[in-house]
Amino acid sequence: MISISMADYEIYLESNIIYHLPEHLKKIYQGRGLFVITDRHVYDLYHLKLAHILSEYQVQFVVIEPGEKSKSFEAYRNVIDTLIEKGIKRTDLILAFGGGVVGDLAGFVASTLYRGIPYVQIPTTLLAQVDSSIGGKVGIDLPTGKNLIGAFYQPKLVIIDPELLLTLSEREYHNGLAEMIKAGLIGDKKLYQYLLTHERVRETEIASAIQVKREVVLSDPYDHGDRMKLNFGHTFGHAIEKKHHYETYLHGEAISYGMLIALEIGIMMNETKPELFDEVKALLLERKLIKEPLLAKEDYKDHIIHDKKMTAEGLKFIVVPKPGEAKIVILKPEDLL
Ligand SMILES: NC(=O)c1ccc[n+]([C@@H]2O[C@H](COP(=O)([O-])OP(=O)(O)OC[C@H]3O[C@@H](n4cnc5c(N)ncnc54)[C@H](O)[C@@H]3O)[C@@H](O)[C@H]2O)c1
Incomplete structure (x- = not known):
């Protein structure tokens, strides 16, 4: 156990x-x-x-x-x-x-x-x-x-x-995989690499994903700072869910598109290596979490600009420079244009 x-x-x-x-x-x-x-x-x-x-x-x-x-x-x-x-x-x-x-x-x-x-x-x-x-x-x-x-x-x-x-249905199983892929990307490179090549997860991988959440939660139990790393892919993910009235996309599917948009923004800000976008996109396509053509960030920018956390300085946003590493940056409204 x-x-x-x-x-x-x-x-x-x-x-x-x-x-x-x-x-x-x-x-x-x-x-x-x-x-x-x-x-x-x-x-x-x-x-x-x-x-x-x-x-x-x-x-x-x-x-x-x-x-x-x-x-x-x-x-x-x-x-x-x-x-x-x-x-x-x-x-x-x-x-x-x-x-x-x-x-x-x-x-x-x-x-x-x-x-x-x-x-x-x-x-x-x-x-x-x-x-x-x-x-x-x-x-x-x-x-x-x-x-x-x-x-x-x-x-x-x-x-x-x-x-x-x-x-569990295949779609609901993949829905959970999306959060595991996120956990790997923000905090556990080994977990991410395992998920690149394996569709089924074992106890070990479930435990690894929990460990990523555990560390962040223990360092910020009431969600005042570090816990926002868990929000990688979620800023756009939530906007996608909301715009489609929580009907078209499961949460994991919406954050999958959201993670790709966050990687794209990371590349634009010279934080993320461009190869990572292609690798994650291929993985999410294979796990049927996304479809082509991808959802474009421009279609959701109004939701982001009106996000209650948006201030004059911009919005705190999570980028992943490389697997296993998350970083908080400031996303300005003009970055979305
Ligand atoms: N509290 C948090 O920190 C936190 C974090 C992430 C998500 N959430 C919330 O979680 C909710 C989504 O959870 P979810 O994705 O588990 O959805 P869900 O609870 O709706 O379950 C999805 C579907 O799977 C079915 N199901 C559940 N277990 C099953 C099983 N073993 N076999 C067959 N079918 C089964 C359910 O009946 C349901 O139809 C959202 O409301 C979201 O806001 C909360």
């Missing part, structure tokens, strides 16, 4: 670790009531297995609709009402069992209900395993924008079982 320590919780990573869930839960929880928040796809696939594994506990499931629309006020309120109807107490434990949507919503519920209930992340998508379950950012969306309401609320434990990824 791979064990990764965060400031105040552990991440355990191993194939089939799900079968040993009770033994790990006992390290942080002595009660018997468990409230599993999950979405309908994951529930259909795994609830019988999970109920069997957790048979020594009093388990209750709360099932939300799959997809981003569940990160809403309405879904938040429904989950809270259901938990209260089912008799949840402050001393019970919530398990967030699903992708990033479940993790963000369940974590936010856990952070606010009764002013805080302990929770455990059991991420079931590759994106959630390498990214959203780590770092304690939880929250919901507003019609005006994503993740506008939220909190920093750390789980008691994160349990990662790569076997759960076997039921």
Whole structure:
């Protein structure tokens, strides 16, 4: 088993670790009531297995609709009402069992209900395993924008079982690969090189991607500085998602185009070697994360110029000079023309 320590919780990573869930839960929880928040796809696939594994506990499931629309006020309120109807107490434990949507919503519920209930992340998508379950950012969306309401609320434990990824669609699997490629590019050259030649990832690569996030998060837990390195590809990625109403592109696909635009800007600023653009483009095409013709930065510049973080001096922007190295530069509105 791979064990990764965060400031105040552990991440355990191993194939089939799900079968040993009770033994790990006992390290942080002595009660018997468990409230599993999950979405309908994951529930259909795994609830019988999970109920069997957790048979020594009093388990209750709360099932939300799959997809981003569940990160809403309405879904938040429904989950809270259901938990209260089912008799949840402050001393019970919530398990967030699903992708990033479940993790963000369940974590936010856990952070606010009764002013805080302990929770455990059991991420079931590759994106959630390498990214959203780590770092304690939880929250919901507003019609005006994503993740506008939220909190920093750390789980008691994160349990990662790569076997759960076997039921993931190819597109959702590749969606998580995009965040791993980003992790490699900003902080782990070896991981990036592995991903250049391998489509399937193992525990080792999942752990490497988590380590990249861990280091950045530990150095900047509340997102005031260094953590923005994780935003490589995300400035344009978010603009692409927004302009297409979060419908056309998955997050990983949008940030894939965003990473290429960021590499292009890096080349323009003499920070990035031009060969890196061609190499990353070939990789993203092969993993079906992007299509030609590529999305052009000019089509998204209005979103960037009106970004709330844009100041008179410009916008802090992440470039990658070479694999494994990220740098913060200032992007001025005129750089986008
Ligand atoms: N908190 C953070 O730091 C952070 C970081 C990155 C992303 N996010 C958030 O994560 C969310 C996206 O997460 P996601 O990509 O995991 O999407 P998701 O949770 O919507 O899951 C994607 C799809 O996969 C299905 N699914 C989940 N696990 C499965 C499995 N094992 N087998 C088969 N199907 C499965 C889901 O039902 C869903 O249809 C976004 O809301 C984003 O804002 C949060």
